[in-house]
Amino acid sequence: MKKAIQNSRVRYPDKKITINLSPADLPKVGSNYDLPIAVGIILANEEFECHRDIVSQAYFYGELGLDGSLKHSRGVLLTAMLAKENRSPHHTTSMIGLIGGGTNPMPGEVSLAHLGVLFLDEMPEFSRSVLEVLRQPMEDGKVTITRALGRVEYPASFMLMASANPCPCGYLNHPTKECQCGERNIAKYRRRVSGPILDRIDLHVWVDSVEVDKLTGENTRVKSLQDKDEGLTFSISETSKTIRERVMIAREIQNKRFKNVKGMYTNARMGNKQVKLFCPLNQEVKQFLTAASHKFDLSARAYFKVIKVARTIADLAGEVNILPAHIAEAVQYRENVW
Amino acid sequence: MLARVKSVATVGLDACEVMVEVDVAEKGFPGLKIVGFQIKQSVSQKRE
Numbered sequence: 001m002k003k004a005i006q007n008s009r010v011r012y013p014d015k016k017i018t019i020n021l022s023p024a025d026l027p028k029v030g031s032n033y034d035l036p037i038a039v040g041i042i043l044a045n046e047e048f049e050c051h052r053d054i055v056s057q058a059y060f061y062g063e064l065g066l067d068g069s070l071k072h073s074r075g076v077l078l079t080a081m082l083a084k085e086n087r088s089p090h091h092t093t094s095m096i097g098l099i100g101g102g103t104n105p106m107p108g109e110v111s112l113a114h115l116g117v118l119f120l121d122e123m124p125e126f127s128r129s130v131l132e133v134l135r136q137p138m139e140d141g142k143v144t145i146t147r148a149l150g151r152v153e154y155p156a157s158f159m160l161m162a163s164a165n166p167c168p169c170g171y172l173n174h175p176t177k178e179c180q181c182g183e184r185n186i187a188k189y190r191r192r193v194s195g196p197i198l199d200r201i202d203l204h205v206w207v208d209s210v211e212v213d214k215l216t217g218e219n220t221r222v223k224s225l226q227d228k229d230e231g232l233t234f235s236i237s238e239t240s241k242t243i244r245e246r247v248m249i250a251r252e253i254q255n256k257r258f259k260n261v262k263g264m265y266t267n268a269r270m271g272n273k274q275v276k277l278f279c280p281l282n283q284e285v286k287q288f289l290t291a292a293s294h295k296f297d298l299s300a301r302a303y304f305k306v307i308k309v310a311r312t313i314a315d316l317a318g319e320v321n322i323l324p325a326h327i328a329e330a331v332q333y334r335e336n337v338w
Numbered sequence: 339m340l341a342r343v344k345s346v347a348t349v350g351l352d353a354c355e356v357m358v359e360v361d362v363a364e365k366g367f368p369g370l371k372i373v374g375f376q377i378k379q380s381v382s383q384k385r386e
Contacts, residue, residue: 016366040360
């Protein structure tokens with residue numbers, strides 16, 4: 001490792017170096033820590049200037065040759081999977097755990113989910129104060145933590161996904177089971193997620209409970225085959241694979257759209273200024289949107305969000321211009337299911 | 339000064355985060371000491 005650092009033309013500190021690999025009880029293959037240890041030594045040696053904030057977010061894994069080159073090591077795919085963030089914090093998570101903080105402010109779940117997905121399962125079970133702190137990162141794509149030691153800003157541009165039961169018992173509108181909650185309890189349960197947070201969520205979708213045999217997928221396949229034999233046209237819903245293809249194409253369109261805007265890759269990240277610039281609406285669409293926003297009493301924020309969602313729907317459909325149908329679909333996702 | 343670098347330990351098909359902490363002290367004899375390895379053999383291999 002010493003030679004690898006020296007041969008990379010970086011000064012190796014002739015000082016007392018102590019290295020700790022924690023947690024100690026995990027079995028570790030020695031050679032794979034060459035790279036993180038070497039990077040650690042370079043960082044700990046204050047002389048070297050580098051982007052510490054970027055380095056601290058990355059995972060290092062690999063064996064080094066004496067010339068500083070990386071050798072082949074097993075487990076790189078697993079490392080990459082760990083690095084690809086898809087965070088789903090438990091609902092007992094504290095405010096600091098979610099947003100970041102501590103005496104020496106550390107990034108929280110929202111920053112660990114940067115450019116990934118933050119999934120809040122059973123959203124109403126999170127404490128209200130914890131949910132409210134999501135407002136700033138949801139709007140700005142970053143969090144600012146101020147502590148005695150100073151002010152730290154962490155990136156937190158995530159896609160928020162949240163799920164909730166319709167009522168505490170979970171059986172409201174269930175086809176066969178009866179809900180025992182009563183209106184008052186349901187209202188109380190729903191109040192746990194505040195209006196401002198709901199207003200910041202673009203797509204609200206009601207999902208019916210799934211029957212067991214549908215989940216296994218076997219019965220539906222048999223059924224569609226039978227229908228084919230009888231010569232009936234049977235529409236099978238899109239598979240995840242084809243949806244993925246459409247999403248990739250839409251993402252590509254958006255990449256091209258924002259190629260001149262630094263740090264912007266998706267429609268969702270547009271500010272109001274960019275919405276006006278990149279999403280011109282013709283007279284008919286504008287009138288339609290105005291009528292819809294009066295009817296559904298949309299906030300100014302929701303108005304722009306609807307345009308952004310409509311832009312994405314149009315991208316997914318491969319349309320150059322936003323059509324009234326796209327606006328209608330976007331508004332429909334704002335309908336109050338909660 | 340202390341530096342922290344994230345790395346990974348693989349256990350079967352699971353990857354667990356490992357924190358590599360490196361301290362370069364201003365005082366003390368030059369040298370390198372590693373703690374946290376479970377297998378002693380690996381430590382002796384990594385003197386340098």
